[in-house]
Structures are given as structure tokens and as C-alpha cells.
Amino acid sequence: MDQSASWKVLESDSDWYSPRRLHDSPTQYYFPGDRFVPSRSLMDLDKAHSLLTDRTKDSNTSKYNKLYRQKLIENLSLDSEGRPFRILVFRGSPKSSRKSIRFVDEMRREEAATFENERKQTQYRRLPKGEKKILDAPGLKNDYYVNIMSWGKNNILAVALGKELYLWNSKNETVHRLLTADGRNDCITSVNWSEDSKTLALGYMCSKLQLWDAESCKLIRDLQGHSGRISTTAWNAHILTSGSRDKSIINHDVRAENNITCWIMKHDDEVCGLRWSPEGNMLASGGNENMIYIWEASKMSSSKYLHQLSDHSAAVKALAWCPYQHNVLASGGGLTDGTIRIWNTQKGICINSIETKAQICGLEWNRHHKEILSGHGYSASSEDQNKLYLWKYPSMTKVGELGNHKSRIINLCQSPDGVTVISAGADETLRFWDVFGPPTAGQSMVTDLQDIQRMLENFYSLKLSGDIVL
Numbered sequence: 111m112d113q114s115a116s117w118k119v120l121e122s123d124s125d126w127y128s129p130r131r132l133h134d135s136p137t138q139y140y141f142p143g144d145r146f147v148p149s150r151s152l153m154d155l156d157k158a159h160s161l162l163t164d165r166t167k168d169s170n171t172s173k174y175n176k177l178y179r180q181k182l183i184e185n186l187s188l189d190s191e192g193r194p195f196r197i198l199v200f201r202g203s204p205k206s207s208r209k210s211i212r213f214v215d216e217m218r219r220e221e222a223a224t225f226e227n228e229r230k231q232t233q234y235r236r237l238p239k240g241e242k243k244i245l246d247a248p249g250l251k252n253d254y255y256v257n258i259m260s261w262g263k264n265n266i267l268a269v270a271l272g273k274e275l276y277l278w279n280s281k282n283e284t285v286h287r288l289l290t291a292d293g294r295n296d297c298i299t300s301v302n303w304s305e306d307s308k309t310l311a312l313g314y315m316c317s318k319l320q321l322w323d324a325e326s327c328k329l330i331r332d333l334q335g336h337s338g339r340i341s342t343t344a345w346n347a348h349i350l351t352s353g354s355r356d357k358s359i360i361n362h363d364v365r366a367e368n369n370i371t372c373w374i375m376k377h378d379d380e381v382c383g384l385r386w387s388p389e390g391n392m393l394a395s396g397g398n399e400n401m402i403y404i405w406e407a408s409k410m411s412s413s414k415y416l417h418q419l420s421d422h423s424a425a426v427k428a429l430a431w432c433p434y435q436h437n438v439l440a441s442g443g444g445l446t447d448g449t450i451r452i453w454n455t456q457k458g459i460c461i462n463s464i465e466t467k468a469q470i471c472g473l474e475w476n477r478h479h480k481e482i483l484s485g486h487g488y489s490a491s492s493e494d495q496n497k498l499y500l501w502k503y504p505s506m507t508k509v510g511e512l513g514n515h516k517s518r519i520i521n522l523c524q525s526p527d528g529v530t531v532i533s534a535g536a537d538e539t540l541r542f543w544d545v546f547g548p549p550t551a552g553q554s555m556v557t558d559l560q561d562i563q564r565m566l567e568n569f570y571s572l573k574l575s576g577d578i579v580l
């Protein structure tokens with residue numbers, strides 16, 4: 111076989127040894143090789159050009175026979191397995207198992223499908239059709255400004271019925287009368303368990319503030335400072351904060367002989383709502399002059415408040431800090447306001463509000479789900495008064511309503527496990543509602559579509575009013 115014939119063989123079988131065969135390799139590569147790297151110093155370029163371009167006649171100058179040339183071609187171009195040599199083939203590194211950027215949309219679709227399947231499989235609980243338990247509460251004071259109920263971590267409910275204070279044990283359902291207030295015109299107007307449930311703080315109509323040991327049922331000490339009825343108290347570790355009709359807020363260090371550590375006069379009317387944040391670094395106070403003040407614990411001694419919130423148009427008694435979102439406070443206004451407002455206390459702005467059309471006497475956050483429960487009193491409409499409303503947070507969509515009280519709700523409080531809420535009504539009943547329980551089988555109380563629709567309505571209303579500029 112002559113030399114020109116050998117080039118014909120190479121030409122006809124070029125795909126057999128070409129680097130393009132790597133496309134069919136089981137190993138995947140980026141930028142598969144497409145070039146042969148020669149050594150130009152060892153090449154006769156003129157002769158190579160002549161052989162490539164002049165194919166009109168065969169060359170007979172070959173000294174070697176056909177079989178020899180075939181072996182030579184195989185040894186020079188193929189490995190022991192009959193595949194082209196790879197030493198001179200340029201190629202990229204093997205593909206990484208990591209998905210490239212072009213798969214982002216596909217990954218998002220997969221995540222959305224997974225989320226949708228999980229949402230459909232989630233089982234929501236049902237609102238209870240009625241109360242779990244009803245206890246008679248004769249002598250319960252019908253006064254919007256008092257806070258006469260507290261459920262401690264010891265599972266004991268303390269409730270003031272006029273001049274008397276009773277302890278109800280939720281485990282064995284026994285009832286014990288702890289004390290009776292002295293004085294003809296005196297009564298208990300504020301009840302609050304300490305965080306460890308060892309001490310009970312009691313505020314009185316005649317400005318007394320007492321600490322009682324629940325185990326020994328003995329009076330520990332009297333705390334001085336107020337000159338009017340004490341309608342609200344709040345604990346922060348060893349600090350007891352009290353608010354009074356005398357418009358003052360006092361911080362008491364219950365460990366010290368001189369108990370008063372801070373005395374503030376900023377409200378222009380009775381202080382009827384006090385709540386410490388879960389972290390204990392901020393205090394919210396509500397007054398009968400429709401104001402809310404936010405106080406930093408480290409700066410209270412200077413009487414300088416962090417924020418003054420004035421959006422309510424009636425007394426603010428109902429206050430509740432969000433248990434799972436830092437710096438979020440819920441507040442409720444009285445009869446002429448009837449609005450639940452959600453505040454960002456870091457910025458001092460209202461981030462959401464909902465009109466309930468009824469006096470708001472209490473607010474309780476659900477610790478198991480993103481919901482908030484409101485208890486209501488008087489209303490211009492008989493359909494809206496004396497009820498409990500459950501709202502989904504943050505959309506503030508109404509989930510449902512409860513209520514069998516024949517008169518307005520005075521107070522709300524929550525069990526230590528965060529499942530049961532008690533409403534104290536002016537109809538002299540205590541009603542137990544298992545409204546905050548964990549999910550159980552049943553129909554969804556509210557659909558995500560309703561939440562989205564409500565949020566869109568709020569967005570467009572703000573856009574039209576000019577509060578949002580795109």
C-alpha cells in the first residue's frame with residue numbers, strides 16, 4: 111500500500127479515532143476535546159501539505175507492505191483496547207454533580223411542589239363548639255379597669271371575687287379561699303402570680319399592694335407607694351411593677367427593704383394595663399387617657415420613655431407581647447375605639463390594625479400557632495358584644511368566634527401549657543376554652559387563600575391612599 115492510499119485510509123476512518131468520539135464516552139465532560147496537539151519541530155510541513163493536496167496519483171515510494179502499514183497505524187493511533195490515544199486529546203474535567211445555574215427554575219418548581227404537598231397534608235384543628243368547663247364566680251366585679259385573674263405555672267388559678275380571693279387547683283379541681291379583704295369599701299382589683307408561682311401579688315381598691323406566699327397561705331409583706339386603687343401589676347423576675355388610679359407606675363424590688371426602685375408619672379389618667387416583654391427588657395403601659403408608653407428597663411429610673419403611641423381613641427387595658435416575634439406588641443382599645451393594633455416597638459409604628467366594633471377587654475397570643483385571641487365587652491351592636499374572636503397573625507383575618515357569656519367579658523388569662531384560655535364575665539361565670547390546642551384532624555379553620563386575599567386588599571388600599579409608593 112502506497113503513502114497516498116494510507117492517507118485515504120486515515121481520511122475515511124477519521125471518525126473512528128477522532129477526539130469527537132469522546133462525546134459518546136460514558137463519562138460526561140465540559141467542552142469535549144476537539145484538537146490534536148502536534149510537535150511542529152518534528153514535522154515536514156511541506157511534504158505534509160503536498161500529500162494532503164495532491165491526490166491525483168498514488169505514490170509507489172513506500173518500502174513497506176500493506177500489513178505492516180496497518181500495524182503501524184494501529185500502534186500509533188490506538189491503545190491496547192482499540193480506542194484512540196488520550197494523551198494528546200484536550201478535554202475538560204469531569205462534570206460536577208452540583209447543578210448549574212440553569213437548573214435554578216427547576217429547583218424552585220420542585221420546592222414549590224414539595225411545599226404545596228406538605229400544606230395539603232397538614233391537618234388543622236377545629237374551633238371548639240363550646241366551652242370545656244364553666245365555674246360559677248359569684249361576686250365577680252363588673253369593672254372594665256380591674257385585672258382579677260391569673261393562672262400560675264403551678265397550675266393554680268387565682269381569682270378575686272369582690273372582697274375574697276380564691277385558689278382553684280386545675281389538677282384536682284379543689285377550691286381554697288385564701289383571704290378576705292379588710293374594710294367595708296375595699297376589694298381586690300389586681301391579681302398576678304410571680305414567674306416561679308411562689309408569690310402572689312394582690313392590689314386593692316384602697317391602694318394596698320400585698321405579697322402572699324401561696325404554699326403557706328401567709329402574708330409576706332405590704333408594699334407602699336400608691337395613693338389610689340391598683341388596677342394592674344406585672345412581674346419581671348424580682349421586680350413587681352404596679353399601675354394605679356393615681357396615674358403612677360412604680361417598680362418594686364421585692365427583695366429590698368426599701369422596695370421602690372423607680373416611680374414614674376407620665377400618664378394623665380389611670381394606668382390600667384401593664385405588660386413586660388418576654389425578654390424583660392421592655393415594659394408596655396396603657397392608660398385611661400388612650401395612651402401607650404413603651405419603656406426600656408435600663409432607662410426607667412430616668413422616666414424617659416422609648417415611644418409614646420397615641421393611635422387609640424379609648425382606654426388601653428388589653429396589652430400582649432408576641433411570644434415568637436421580637437418587638438411586636440398587640441393592644442386593644444375601649445368602647446369608643448374597639449381596634450386591635452399591632453405595633454413594632456423598635457420603630458414605634460403601627461404595622462397592622464383591625465376594627466372589632468366592640469370594647470376590647472383582653473388579648474392573649476397563641477403560643478402554638480400564629481394567632482391571637484381577643485375578649486370583648488360592650489358594643490353598639492348586640493351581635494359583636496360579649497364574645498371571643500380568634501385572629502390569624504399577621505394577616506389579622508378572623509378565624510372564628512366563640513361566646514356564651516350573657517354579659518361583657520372582663521378578663522382573659524391563659525393556662526401554663528398554652529392550650530386553654532379562661533374568660534371571666536360580668537355574668538359571674540368563668541368559662542374554659544380549649545382554643546389554643548395543637549393541630550388535630552379536621553377541616554382547616556382558615557385557608558391560605560383567604561390570608562393572601564386579605565393581604566392583597568390591605569396592600570392595594572395602602573397604595574391607593576398613598577402610604578405606599580412604588
